[in-house]
Amino acid sequence: MQRITPDQTYPLFNTEATRRLEQAMAAQLAPHTLMQRAGLAVAQLAQAIAPHARTIWIACGPGNNGGDGLEAAHHLARAGRKVVISWLGTTETLPPDARQSWEKARHCANIEWADTPPTDLTGQDLCIDALLGIGVRSSTRPTPSAPTHDTVLAQWLAQLRSSAAPVLAVDVPSGLDADTGQYAPGLEPATHSAAAKPGTAQHTLSLLTLKPGLFTAHGRDAAGQVWWHDLGATAETGLNHEPPTAWLAGPPPRGGRLHASHKGSYGDVAVVGGEGLALRGMGMTGAALLAGSAALHGGAGRVLVSLLDQDQATEIHTQPELMLRRFEALELESLSVVCGCGGGQAVRTVLPAVLQRAQALVLDADALNIISTDGALQQALTARSARQHPTVLTPHPLEAARLLHTTSAQVQAHRLMAARELAKKFQCTVALKGSGTVIAHPDDIPHINPTGNGSLATAGTGDVLAGLLGAGLAAGMMPLQAAIRAVFAHGQVADAWPLDEPLTAGALARRIKIG
Ligand SMILES: NC(=O)C1=CN([C@@H]2O[C@H](COP(=O)(O)OP(=O)(O)OC[C@H]3O[C@@H](n4cnc5c(N)ncnc54)[C@H](OP(=O)(O)O)[C@@H]3O)[C@@H](O)[C@H]2O)[C@@H](O)CC1
Ligand SMILES: [K+]
CATH class of the missing domain: 3.40.1190.20 (Ribokinase)
Known part of the structure; x- marks a missing residue:
């Protein structure tokens, strides 16, 4: 896992490229391996940034981003942490990976499941934002049957953003487009003025790849300190066969001046x-x-x-x-x-x-x-x-x-x-x-x-x-x-x-x- 600081150049991959890399890796690994690695990495970072958190509230969305949260919950609960999960999925629509992690979390006796997110969190607690990752829709859902679900997600997101507890975002801060750094419609923070910085993540753990949207437009404000876990991609498949979408620039080479130089040089x-x-x-x-x-x-x-x-x-x-x-x-x-x-x-x-x-x-x-x-x-x-x-x-x-x-x-x-x-x-x-x-x-x-x-x-x-x-x-x-x-x-x-x-x-x- 790497803490991203402006001291080196990093490759950035958009959602399309990330999905291709994910498929290439998944084809070489036992099923569910990537999510297991992702969940473990989230749990490890949570322990490192909030070693004394009294309660860890994990807000889990309906897709695989939520699956990462459920997987992390299992590890954190096993490590003896007090974990509260609010989960927005349904068993009928759960993607297979997320289902396995959901079952694992379900069988952890010491996890509390709360349909209503805790409202009494303080700076001594931690929130994990696993509502939406790179699967965020760039348009609002057209079907009339679904708004209830979406409304709840938006409410939980607002609660995360205004929480007194620090927030660790899984993969990308929920609602942020990983390619552009723009918020998906309807998921923008309520306060959006330069003078009053909206409540956003203090840490974001980007999984498999680093995404360009974390570093431009609203990304910098939304993501806080960015961390990167490549889930083994560099060692196992190499990130080489996928050209980066962009580079996160590093410091230019330092060059002193020759002693024998003059202003014309x-x-x-x-x-x-x-x-x-x-x-x-x-x-x-x-x-x-x-x-x-x-x-x-x-x-x-x-x-x-x-x-x-x-x-x-x-x-x-x-x-x-x-x-x-x-x-x-x-x-x-x-x-x-x-x-x-x-x-x-x-x-x-x-x-x-x-x-x-x-x-x-x-x-x-x-x-x-x-x-x-x-x-x-x-x-x-x-x-x-x-x-x-x-x-x-x-x-x-x-x-x-x-x-x-x-x-x-x-x-x-x-x-x-x-x-x-x-x-x-x-x-x-x-x-x-x-x-x-x-x-x-x-x-x-x-x-x-x-x-x-x-x-x-x-x-x-x-x-x-x-x-x-x-x-x-x-x-x-x-x-x-x-x-x-x-x-x-x-x-x-x-x-x-x-x-x-x-x-x-x-x-x-x-x-x-x-x-
Ligand atoms: N790629 C990788 O290498 C790896 C990926 N991993 C993880 O998987 C994540 C990607 O998972 P994902 O594809 O399941 O998408 P995800 O972000 O969970 O969202 C989809 C769900 O959200 C819903 N939804 C969307 N927009 C919405 C909105 N505006 N408002 C409300 N709901 C909305 C959408 O609903 P639908 O559009 O289907 O109706 C669907 O149910 C990735 O970010 C990373 O964390 C790692 O585990 C392993 C390695
Ligand atoms: K997220």
């Missing part, structure tokens, strides 16, 4: 953005300066800043290392250009030249919005790939939606798919921001970033990411690697930041550590 970044106050009364030069600061702290040899403010700025007092340049004075052909940060409408005039000439390019914010409305710019963007000019897009979900002519809800509903679609459409690398940033490249398996948290949800952090990425490209990194590295390092600063101190984008840029 690390390349030049040019930040083009920062519409001035004069044009529309909205000054956004700070965004470009943040990107510049991040490029500096990300290791760029030199950082040039071209502010789109009609030459009002003549000097940057706050960061003397940044060099101001008129746009016309930039030798775009030899630069890694970061374009868009605070660019407003002013960035429209420079985009044709930037897309045509920049050696390497990061496009963010306003640049993306303008491109999404202009077919000629879209063609120019796509054409960069044929000239071997690396390009990285860093959209948030709404910007991605504009580029894909869809809604941000659709993008969020299928983050992995949306990032891949964008990468293919424009033949470039994409970092789709948000919880569990997805990094996609046309010909590669996408990566999900494991670092970062809600403190990054503040103005300017996107500009910092763009600048940092520009530094990676300037150093000659491949765009996919540069994007993985930048997103990882960006999130790492937030993870190390004190929880009770608001993180500002300026501080974020200054704290970046690369290599």
Whole structure:
């Protein structure tokens, strides 16, 4: 069993791939072996995280996820723990594996069966959520006969989520789609605002495979600390014959600098953005300066800043290392250009030249919005790939939606798919921001970033990411690697930041550590 931390790369498998692996393994093993292993692993983790739990309430659903819970109940009861089971299945519809575990649990004298879940649990107890796993339906049941069952399941789920006791979720937090990290309709937590985190699992034990939905969209909040037990898959069948759906990115390789190097060894970044106050009364030069600061702290040899403010700025007092340049004075052909940060409408005039000439390019914010409305710019963007000019897009979900002519809800509903679609459409690398940033490249398996948290949800952090990425490209990194590295390092600063101190984008840029 492994505790998942951002210290290595892990393969992630969606439901379809997981089912294929399950079948391949089950064919080689005695019947019921996988569920026995799953139940034992759940019981072991329960004992480890709550060794002194007074009562262990196990909420078991009608399918094999419930079967895992029943199997775990048997082990925990045999270990002398006080176990209360609430089971939602019927003997007529029980899958064969779950039936065997149900019978085992039935024969354990010291298990209490409760149709009404206990309401007096405290922090000294433990809940095990075995209601729904990867079999959760993505639509509500159409038949009129069933709602009662579904209603009870939803009630028990609400009770788990609001319990004072810690929750260990089996395989996936019930109701969460293992592929997308979205909740199934009708099973969303009641409180769903960023300020009030919904009651969710403190631990999730992912079985056989790690699933992408645990690490993106609502997955991170829903799952808490993720653990993984492969049920013997790596040793017995190898996970190799099934290509991963995605990778959970690990830390980029550390690389020191050669002593005999100079500023030219690390390349030049040019930040083009920062519409001035004069044009529309909205000054956004700070965004470009943040990107510049991040490029500096990300290791760029030199950082040039071209502010789109009609030459009002003549000097940057706050960061003397940044060099101001008129746009016309930039030798775009030899630069890694970061374009868009605070660019407003002013960035429209420079985009044709930037897309045509920049050696390497990061496009963010306003640049993306303008491109999404202009077919000629879209063609120019796509054409960069044929000239071997690396390009990285860093959209948030709404910007991605504009580029894909869809809604941000659709993008969020299928983050992995949306990032891949964008990468293919424009033949470039994409970092789709948000919880569990997805990094996609046309010909590669996408990566999900494991670092970062809600403190990054503040103005300017996107500009910092763009600048940092520009530094990676300037150093000659491949765009996919540069994007993985930048997103990882960006999130790492937030993870190390004190929880009770608001993180500002300026501080974020200054704290970046690369290599
Ligand atoms: N894969 C593996 O390698 C291994 C898998 N194992 C375990 O099996 C789990 C998968 O089991 P599974 O296929 O039986 O599906 P599961 O999640 O129990 O749900 C199906 C049941 O829930 C019901 N239901 C669905 N949605 C609903 C809703 N919205 N509201 C109400 N009800 C809803 C659905 O009803 P139906 O749609 O049939 O009407 C059906 O009765 C997996 O996550 C892991 O824990 C391990 O034991 C061993 C290795
Ligand atoms: K579950």
